Amino acid sequence: MGPHRLLLSVVNVPKTRRTFCKKCGKHQPHKVTQYKKGKDSLYAQGKTGIRPSDPVLSFIFCFVMKTINI
Numbered sequence: 001m002g003p004h005r006l007l008l009s010v011v012n013v014p015k016t017r018r019t020f021c022k023k024c025g026k027h028q029p030h031k032v033t034q035y036k037k038g039k040d041s042l043y044a045q046g047k048t049g050i051r052p053s054d055p056v057l058s059f060i061f062c063f064v065m066k067t068i069n070i
Contacts, residue, residue, distance in 0.1 A: 013034060021028040040047065 015031060016029045017032045018027045019030050021030070
């Protein structure tokens, strides 16, 4: 794939979509828009122990990476 191939991969998405209208009780064309995803939260449950560069969370790595002598 060349660099010009990437320009051809833009997808054409319709601006309207036939979905159910609660007011009418039947399917009608509705306007739809696409949004980009927002920035990930640093305090999400899976993200808290991943940053070793943060001095506040560096103590978590002491417990996570500890080996047990048997």
